[in-house]
Amino acid sequence: MTAVLEVLNLTKRFNGKAAVENLSFTLAGQTATALIGPNGSGKTTTMSMLAGLLRQTAGTVSFGKAEGDPRANIGFLPQYPSFFPWMNALEYLEMAAGLSGLPARGLRLECEKALGFVGLSGSAGKRVGGFSGGMKQRLGLAQAIIHRPSLLLLDEPVSALDPAGRREVMDMLKELGERSTILYSTHILNDAEEMTDQLLFLREGKLVEQGALEDIREKYGGDGYRLEFTDRGSAQRFAASCPWPAAIEGTVVRVGASAASLESVLGFAAGHADGVRTVGRDTVRLEEIFMKVVGRP
Numbered sequence: 001m002t003a004v005l006e007v008l009n010l011t012k013r014f015n016g017k018a019a020v021e022n023l024s025f026t027l028a029g030q031t032a033t034a035l036i037g038p039n040g041s042g043k044t045t046t047m048s049m050l051a052g053l054l055r056q057t058a059g060t061v062s063f064g065k066a067e068g069d070p071r072a073n074i075g076f077l078p079q080y081p082s083f084f085p086w087m088n089a090l091e092y093l094e095m096a097a098g099l100s101g102l103p104a105r106g107l108r109l110e111c112e113k114a115l116g117f118v119g120l121s122g123s124a125g126k127r128v129g130g131f132s133g134g135m136k137q138r139l140g141l142a143q144a145i146i147h148r149p150s151l152l153l154l155d156e157p158v159s160a161l162d163p164a165g166r167r168e169v170m171d172m173l174k175e176l177g178e179r180s181t182i183l184y185s186t187h188i189l190n191d192a193e194e195m196t197d198q199l200l201f202l203r204e205g206k207l208v209e210q211g212a213l214e215d216i217r218e219k220y221g222g223d224g225y226r227l228e229f230t231d232r233g234s235a236q237r238f239a240a241s242c243p244w245p246a247a248i249e250g251t252v253v254r255v256g257a258s259a260a261s262l263e264s265v266l267g268f269a270a271g272h273a274d275g276v277r278t279v280g281r282d283t284v285r286l287e288e289i290f291m292k293v294v295g296r297p
């Protein structure tokens with residue numbers, strides 16, 4: 001698949017101190033990549049360099065086959081989008097669309113469509129100064145997509161939203177992902193788990209792990225089986241007698257998938273049915289992987 005974005009040894013130092021160091025990765029067309037890392041790990045600095053808002057100290061960023069100014073093909077949502085509070089949402093979006101080079105003809109209709117897409121149709125005529133954080137985030141997303149860019153760079157697109165708002169915006173992003181390449185940073189690991197072809201883990205400005213979620217899961221524990229018991233004693237008896245390496249957490253016993261087949265685990269659990277409440281697949285959660293890779297959530 002053709003690369004939409006190639007980053008090579010990207011580095012940014014502030015007063016001699018590296019905020020981002022030797023970052024290299026590629027975004028293939030129409031894929032979603034999650035950039036994850038703790039506070040201060042360099043996510044915003046990276047996004048700002050890719051969007052052309054911050055000049056790198058070293059390294060290169062190239063945009064596939066894009067002709068002309070690559071920024072015309074980029075939609076960028078900053079972590080804290082800023083607005084003119086006295087404008088209404090439609091006025092703001094028309095201004096953003098004009099700055100993106102959209103022709104005046106048909107502009108209003110395009111803006112109304114974009115406001116509809118982000119769920120702000122009913123607020124098009126309202127002043128942005130009165131918007132909640134979530135509404136501002138949606139308006140920021142509308143300005144990022146108004147010119148139908150092929151590459152979307154979204155810095156923490158859902159962090160200001162409540163769970164219902166996050167759900168809606170994640171669904172919007174999935175829909176956008178059908179026609180655009182998306183790179184988004186997030187702290188919310190459930191979201192990264194839900195929409196990602198590639199994960200990039202940043203720690204202290206360095207890329208410490210990258211790859212597809214399935215490959216990373218495999219590397220950091222893989223899938224397995226999770227058996228829940230009615231009490232700790234039953235869990236301990238099962239773990240002590242089962243023929244595979246098993247980890248106990250309270251009333252839960254986990255068995256690695258590489259150690260056993262589902263049939264053998266079910267068969268053994270049936271024979272040692274004392275206190276078994278549930279048996280199921282155990283998928284290592286991204287949060288656990290994150291803890292292993294970067295050390296803290």
Ligand SMILES: Nc1ncnc2c1ncn2[C@@H]1O[C@H](COP(=O)(O)OP(=O)(O)OP(=O)(O)O)[C@@H](O)[C@H]1O
Pocket residue numbers: 014018019037038039040041042043044045046079
């Ligand atoms: N303009 C600046 N001047 C000096 N240092 C900066 C500047 N911008 C960022 N930094 C430093 O660079 C490092 C990375 O910051 P950055 O904002 O990119 O991290 P982040 O991963 O986006 O954090 P968060 O999750 O809190 O938004 C931090 O140590 C930060 O203090």
